[in-house]
Amino acid sequence: MLNNDARWMMASGAMAFTFFVISNFTTLFVGSTVIAACLQLTFGTLVFIVWSRTINRSKGLRKLVAIIGTAVPVVMASITVYRVLLPWLSSLLEV
Numbered sequence: 001m002l003n004n005d006a007r008w009m010m011a012s013g014a015m016a017f018t019f020f021v022i023s024n025f026t027t028l029f030v031g032s033t034v035i036a037a038c039l040q041l042t043f044g045t046l047v048f049i050v051w052s053r054t055i056n057r058s059k060g061l062r063k064l065v066a067i068i069g070t071a072v073p074v075v076m077a078s079i080t081v082y083r084v085l086l087p088w089l090s091s092l093l094e095v
Helices: 004-025 032-057 061-093
Strands: none
């Protein structure tokens, strides 16, 4: 059985990864990448909070996974800001 922390870790990680893929690798509709990028940053913050809370409660391999899982949303957010949000902001300021 999964405990409550593991459920939160799976749910937050899956949502952040889904919106990361949508915002960085799809062009479904005009502007959907920017909305998905903002949602990905929101879920990335949730991942960071949930997984960092799990670091204090874990031991052994699970603690190592939680440490890595805390660093991943920071990298994903940096990629999203660089690939999606900065070009969008620069296109707004070119007017």
